[in-house]
Amino acid sequence: MRVFSCLVAIASAAAAKTSLISRRGALSAAAAALAAPCMPARAADEELIDVYFGCGCFWHVQHEFVEAERRILGRKDSELTALVGYAGGKAGAKDGKVCYHNALQVSDYGSLGHAEVVRLRIPPSSVPEFAAEYAKLFDENGNRPDQFGDRGLEYRNVVGLPGGTKSPLAQAVVKASIANGDKLDFANGKGDDPDARAVAFIMDTNTFPFYQAEPYHQFHDGFKFDENYPNSYNGLANALLKQGRIVDLGCPNGMIGIGIAGL
Secondary structure, three states, rough: OOOHHHHHHHHHHHHHOEEOOOOOOOOOOHHHHHOOOOOOOOOOOOOEEEEEEEEEOOOHHHHHHHHHHHHHOOHHHHHHOOEEEOOOOOOOOOOOEEEEOOOOOOOOOOOOEEEEEEEEEHHHHHHHHHHHHHHHOOOOOOOOOOOOOOOOOOEEEEEOOOOOOHOHHHHEEEEEHOOEEEEOOEEOOHHHHOOOOOEEEEEEEEOOOOEEHHHOOOOOOOOOOOOOOHHHHHOOHHHHHOOHHHHHOOOOOOOOHHHHHHO
């Protein structure tokens, strides 16, 4: 498709081969190319791709990206694709699943090196807009909303793209971040990466795929007291479960059965 051929041409022109993508200067060629008119308007038949974003606790992040899907793509409830899950660990799945922290320590996502993420299925041409929404989650110092609460590799900042840093979409993500306050640096994700403030690791979704989280984590209220979302939002979990778009893989319930440690 024309979107991808255009992006490949941009990547060839940029030709940046570093493990750390600086937020200033390193992408000048790519930024100039991305500003050119070769990126077409969104086509109705544009093939969708899977991307994911991680930024601390995934509950709040899912809500923000659900709203972005509605606003940017005009999606209705039945068309939403933003689901919470896990990604970024070298170990992949264990016994065919990845689970939240649980007392039985079954396929624990933290022990497998995964971060909490939100997966979206979107047109490639919309990646810059969703990357801008991601950048807006951070404050002016690059702190995520729960920077001084939830910490550790499970909460690190990650962006998953087909091809990772080798994809021209990575340049679009960095450019969107620069345009929205220049808050973040981006590094090449190698798996099991650390939790580093103001740094997001770009992962290759072909190597580090998304693993859907348990149904009880989907469309959950945020971690702050003022993030008590309406029932119409919370109810999407059961609706999508009945449709088969959310799958219960049989993970044990959360650590203690209530609150932020699992429902």
